[in-house]
Amino acid sequence: MQPANFSRSETRTDLLLLVDYPSDFNSMKFSKYYLAAFISFMIWGFFSLALKPLSAYASLDILFYRVFLCAVIMSVICLFFRKRVLRENVRLLKALPARQRNRAILLTLSGGILLTANWFFFIYVMNHISIKAASFAYLVCPIMTTVIAYFVLHEKLSKWQWTAVAISVFSCMLLSFNNIADIAYSMIVAASYAFYLVSQRKNVGLDKFLVLTVQILFSALILLPFYPVYSEGVPTELSFYALIFVIALLFTIIPLYMNLYALQGVTSSTMGILLYINPLMNFAIALFYFHEQINSIQIIGYSLILVSIIVFNERFIFGRRRTALV
Template sequence: MKFSKYYLAAFVSFVIWGFFSLALKPLKAYASLDILFYRVFLCAVIMSVISLLVRREVLKDNVRKFRAMPAKQRQRVALLTLAGGILLTANWFFFIYVMNHISVKAASFAYLVCPIMTTVIAFFVLDEKLSKWQWAAVLLSITSCALLSFANIADVAYSMIVALSYALYLVSQRKNAGLDKFLVLTVQILFSALILLPFYPKYSAEVPAEPVFWILIFLIAVLMTIVPLFLNLYALQGVTSSTMGILLYINPLMNFAIALFYFHEPINMIQITAYSLILLSIVVFNERFIFRKRQAAMS
């Protein structure tokens, strides 16, 4: 039951992110930094209000827990939490830039590379074990990414930066335990806001006056940032970083479908083959969970 609950949280978070381009593409006329500034600042305000007013007792309880931790554990939790804020900031900026100034498919490719990076990093850093089926899924993923890189060689550098930043975030937060996940996320976003604040006066344009900008930024901040990130951190309590990495493929598959059918970006047979392999790799990687659920339903 616990595994299913955490697994569902991870699945839902990536489905939500799959629709991100629908909210982000209409903001193409605005600078990537401006979108990032207002996204982070609005998230910081919303989450601070929730933590201080709605979840005040949780905040007090976690402050007590943090103070009661041994010095080394406190240092580790603080370091991993702040490092997560830095990695999120980098990931968001590069993703917004690639999505709006390169292509939706290039942003999608970043999250095709990311699961492989996450799985490999988790294998070496967290000593997470993989079955033969799961290694087969990783090989399928590598094959599909190799096919796509031949067709989009100019996009690979951008995609690798986006992928690496989020892969490191997932693996680092798997090791970040002991405090309430919503509170950890609040601290990370506040830290991200503090990182960006000194750059705002010099690098921001005029404050947008169009209502549609603020509607979409609010949608991105709440539905596309706070909700899925919290679900991600929650899911990491019960599923491995490797499983999270493979489930991350849901995001680029949805991005690819939206790029094709909604934004009408061109497609070729290599891309169709590569994305088909990705879909197959998700099924292969999760074969234990899929067939266990089927056996439970039949018994």
């Protein structure tokens, strides 16, 4: 109900920024947001197929060209195909109270910084440590996301969901055996994306594609001064640019936009647990495609991860009605 002393435009602005999004199992809309999250992590599960062929190139060069190309593609889309959305969001941002406007800008720009850090460390670990080490980062990330969301966003979990988190912690402990050296890298990768997910849950009101465009443009501006100093030269192979284009469009723009879209209807904790889809697929690809060696502990650990996904999402999977969270 619209308050009597609010104008229609003021009400629309306040609703955009202050409304509580539907709870995970509240309506048919949830399925749409849930599906977007699920598909985005499925897409990322195949990332190693495009990234591993670039292992001969420096991690920074891959990051430079990935971000620069993303910035160009998204800027063209916003300036030439989404002009009306751009104008409306600029007007909306100007109409906000200074505190809310500054908050939206801060969350958007900090998201760009977190994405830049996450991309660099992930590429470095994937190409110079191992695919399994990169996968382990995204085993830790859901736990980090759930804990951060619990304390920062006050997201509540059911007993089943806390059980799933406990299973995840146990599986990560199993998988960390004999891989202590990789944990430091994995923790950095995990923390950067966990904080990104939690921060963007609070970044509401503006068009999600526009928010992502600003974040990637900001990332490009951060990296631009480093390019002349740290780039190892302009690549000449056509295959490099073909793979970078695939990475930019299929493994960056599309899944990231789907992530931001999904955060409108699912909690950060749910997004974090669904993130387990990514390392599970990476593990399967490392095993069956790249033929990396595995052991029985890793098989048990990843099997427990799969169990934790099912337990965490048991209400949605088995169609049970939502009950009070305890």
